[in-house]
Amino acid sequence: MSTYKTRKEQRVRRHNRLRQTLAGTAQKPRLSVSFTSKHIYAQLIDDDAGTTLAAVSSMSPEFKKLNAKANLEGAKQLGKTVGEKAVAAGIKTIVFDRGGFKYHGRVKALADAARTVGLQF
Numbered sequence: 001m002s003t004y005k006t007r008k009e010q011r012v013r014r015h016n017r018l019r020q021t022l023a024g025t026a027q028k029p030r031l032s033v034s035f036t037s038k039h040i041y042a043q044l045i046d047d048d049a050g051t052t053l054a055a056v057s058s059m060s061p062e063f064k065k066l067n068a069k070a071n072l073e074g075a076k077q078l079g080k081t082v083g084e085k086a087v088a089a090g091i092k093t094i095v096f097d098r099g100g101f102k103y104h105g106r107v108k109a110l111a112d113a114a115r116t117v118g119l120q121f
Helices: 007-019 072-088 106-117
Strands: 030-035 040-046 051-057 095-097
Touching (some): 040 072, 072 106
Antiparallel strands (some): 030 040
């Protein structure tokens, strides 16, 4: 039986396991996504330099202009926005870090929307 009882502890454990193999570079940054009950966060990270190249969240002004919420439709809009920012910064390929969440629902919607803009995973 697992000693990690809460869902958050289980998710963090899965995320740590994923991060052992995932790393972003300047040419191929890591798209890290995180979800709370009220907000969605996505950022492109260069792990070699330890810097964030681009970041978008459901609290950012460009997202609030769309009048979207942190649901499936909002995840699609956020994926489009982060994809457009990445393409504008000259980034075409990324490594997708789902943050220990299942590739389902909002995570999948965000990833698919980023792909439609032109990002390759």
